[in-house]
Amino acid sequence: MINDNLLEKIISPSSLQDFMENYYGKKTLHIQRNNISYYDSIISASILDEILTSTILTEKNLRVSKIDKQILKKEYSVHDEFYNEDQINIGKMMELFNDGASIIIDNISKFSRNILDLEIEISKKIGYIKNISSNLYLTPSDCQAFPLHYDTSEIFIIQLAGTKTWELYEYSKEVYPLKNSINHTLPENTSCIKITLQPGDMIYMPRGVSHKVYTNDEPSLHLTISLFPQTFVDLFELMHTTLKNNDSNFRKNITKQSSVTEIKKLFTDSLDQTQLTVFLETLISRNRYSELYQYTDIINSIFEEVDFKKTDFKFRKYANINYSQGTSLILYGTKKVEIEGDFSNLKLFLNNDSVLNLENMKVHFEEELSEELLYLLLQEGIIYRIC
Structure with a gap:
């Protein structure tokens, strides 16, 4: 059956209410567990072997990254004429890994039922999520895959094997940034939190937190679960389209005689609690998991x-x-x-x-x-x- 408590397991001992009120979209949460098998019921380090040995990976599933060199996909893939797609050459990929490159397997919910369950659960319990991307990162020892940057997603980092050090800078040029920033600079004396994750540990990091990440004296395997939230901008865009088409009052001319009070009254009269609730319900249904909510029994039956x-x-x-x-x-x-x-x-x-x-x-x-x-x-x- 579908496990409905995977999110709570990840953020434990913090409760879901505490997480939503005090951390989500606000500040970093670091949980240290000293338990290398803590995530085994969700995902274990062995999933990497399972994916590499039982799945034909294509360039759509996998990336290779190195901080000081751009690695083209043709360097680790071969073209399959029958399927007309580029498939990963595992041997070439491992050569690049041994030379200091990181391997990223994208969207592993395609390969793991537990991760798909987790994504569905997050979408239901947190709500207002456009999309979720769960990716595996395998990094050699003493390496860094990406320069200092920040992201536009809310991120859970789950350490599965080895150790990895995260330098977190509570600063970005924008609050709730619209675009990812790669290789940006920080003001002098920006405060930094340095955390070395052990297997079983977790970091939640809001969007906009600048970070730099590197391995130590052993390779590292970690999972990132990136949440792309719906925002008030998405709500306003939905309201704009609906009101423009369905409420003629919003199509009236604005004149020099139009007062602020009149404009405020127009919004107040048109956007009562019932109408706002409809907008919010429409918005929350606009994610790729919404249809899966009603079909979880069908999904589950495949595995029963x-x-x-x-x-x-x-x-x-x-x-x-x-x-x-x-x-x-x-x-x-x-x-x-x-x-x-x-x-x-x-x-x-x-x-x-x-x-x-x-x-x-x-x-x-x-x-x-x-x-x-x-x-x-x-x-x-x-x-x-x-x-």
Whole structure:
């Protein structure tokens, strides 16, 4: 089932109410735990191996960064003619890592159910979020990936392995900045908080906090969860569009005789509590998670235990199966699943009209093996349930 307490686990011992009232959008929160396995129920360092070994990464998923050199994507990718996209060359990527470059895997909620649950939960509990981006950062020892900068997102930093030092400067040229700033300068004597994160530790950092980050004598793996909030500007833009189209009073001429009192009355009369509530409800629904709220049961059912003896499946369109040298390769989109043994008989079920179930698989494979295979294909999204 979906875990509804992941956010509370991240900010504990601070309560959600305390976090929202005293920290969110206001000031930095640092929590030190001395517990290297604290996040294992959400995400562990092993996820990096899982992503690199079980997922075909493309240039859309991964970046490589080095502070003193621009690294072009062609330096660590190869073009796949069949899928017409650039796929990551793991060997070249690791060569760059060994030379001091950081590896960033973007949007890992595509690969981790727990992180997707966490993003949905944050969007519901904090509210008014346009988007959330959860990225993994793997940095070699004694390295810095980016120069001093600040961001336009609210950021949770979760340390998974190794250590990383964060220098936080409570200053930016703008309060609630509109654009990220890279390689900017600070006034002399700007106060700095220096924090070295250990596995299990967390920092929450509001947008606009200048920071510089570097590793120490060991590599570091951390997760950032970046929240892009809706603001009063978004509310005013929504109000502007709606009032312009639906309230003729706002289309009247402004003249020299128009008084401030008259203008204030126009807004007061048009924007009563009921109307403002409608605007706010419309605004909160405008994020990429809003539709997922009502479909969490469907999302959850994908991962729940399935009674394979009573369930029928179908392969997704364009799935394919190849067998060579003792290994079966099951392909769907950019996903490739390797299984030891000859499972080429699964090709019999690739036709769109073919139903795949435990009964007809038993003709070709042992029952226990058939059930394990169905579970794997369902988990990887290569087949789907039809009843």
